[in-house]
Amino acid sequence: MIHDIAVVGIDVSKQYFDIHIHPAGKSFRCGSSPHEITQLARRLWELGPVAVGLEASGGYESRLADGLHAAGLEVYIVAPARVRSFARAIGQLAKTDRIDAAMIARYLAAVRRDLTPYAPDPACRRMHAISAHRRRLLAERSGLVSQLDTIDEPLVRDLIEERLRTIAQDIATLDAAIDDVLTQTPRLRKSHARLRQVTGVGPVLATALLADMPELGKVSAKxxxxxxxxxxxxxxxxxxxxxxxxxxxxxxxATSPIWPYSAPSRSETLFLAASINGSECAASLSNSPSSQPCESSSQSSTQSLDQTRHSHSRSTVACPAHLQRLNFIECD
Incomplete structure (x- = not known):
């Protein structure tokens, strides 16, 4: 096989990166400091046409991905579960950082044509960080309120109540920050407003969808x-x-009040998810009764959706006619 492009797999950890170059078979390790990332980008650039794959690693990959992208390299962030399944499929059962880097490179070489390169979005990243911390504060508040029902010690109650007041102030600060992001980003503000047009979608749900689903506006309703x-x-x-x-x-x-209905039917939840994009709605409500399972397309299910975020397959879903107007394609 003639390879017209070098494929690089990088296993990310907190202190260092393991790098494997495919098909040359070369491996090496470098540190994770900003200076070392710059040196790594320069070294990879010298390889000529190159595609770089990183596993999503809880945020540790973000600085590296940004640095490589800024250097003009083609970067992909892939799902660890997909890479591990690929390794098992080819009989690679051992797992080390160096082997993981090689498996990332080989996996990327096999599926790169079906993926979408990484492109940083500072506004969405900021909204995601703010929303995630807001959810953590809400979870903490819920636990503290529950403790007040059973704790009688005055000192402990005073400390809990003081913490609850601080949490309330922090949540208000985060809400103001989210409003600032929407105000400063017309694209997000427009999408937020159009999400609010769906019955039952309030500001919290609309914000959560924009923060945690950057694919909105870039993928179909299915x-x-x-x-x-x-x-x-x-x-x-x-x-x-x-x-x-x-x-x-x-x-x-799991972490957001995503379903706005108190007791949603199967069809209602499907329609909400389908209509947030508004495109490619398959049928009206009358053609998809909630008592029937949603019809899946076997042909579409076999197609990889790694290009959306690397972990989901296509299905045919229906949405009511009055929601088909909500098209989030940016060019409309």
């Missing part, structure tokens, strides 16, 4: 539903065909 975790995956083998199973939900489903 893909958006799969990202949220309400699009069933087809399960068919031979003559056996089972109902689709929903999986692969983003963290937003």
């Amino acid at each position: 893909v958006a539903a799969a990202l949220v975790g309400v699009a069933p995956y087809a399960r068919q083998s031979g003559a056996t065909e089972r109902n689709g199973r929903c999986a692969g939900a983003e963290n937003i489903c």
Whole structure:
């Protein structure tokens, strides 16, 4: 096979990076300081046409990805679970940092044409950080309020109440910061306003969707539903065909009040996820009764959705006609 581009896999840790160059088979390690990242970018640039793959590593990959992107390199952030499954599929059971870097490179070489290169979005990143901390404060507040029901010691109660007042002030500060981000970013402000047009979507949910689903406006309604975790995956083998199973939900489903209805039906939750993009809605509500499972497209399910964030497959979902107007394609 003739390789027209070098593929680099980087295993990210807090203190250093392990790098593997495919197909040359060269491996080396470098530190994670800003100066060392600059040197690494220069070294990779000298390879000629190159694609660089990093695993999502809880945020440790962000500074490296930004540095390599700023240097003009083609960067991809891939899902660790996908890389690990790829390694097992080719019989690589051992796992070390050096092996992980090689597996990232080989995985990227196999699927790069189906991926979308990393492109930093400072406004979305800031909103994500603010929203995530706001959720942590809300969780802490809920736990402290529960403790007040059972604690009688005056000193402890005073400390808890003081902490609750501080949390309330911090939440107000974060809300103001979110408003500033929306005010300063017309693209996000427009999307936020259009999300609010969906019945039941308030400012908190709209903000959570924009912060944790940067794919909005870039993918179809089907893909958006799969990202949220309400699009069933087809399960068919031979003559056996089972109902689709929903999986692969983003963290937003578990940490945000994403469903605005007190008791949403299956079709309502599907329609909400599908209509946040508004494009490619399959049918009206009358054509997709909530008592029936959402029909999955077996052909679409086989196509990789790594280009959206690297972890979800396509499904066919329907949305009501009055929501088809909500099209988040930026060029509309």
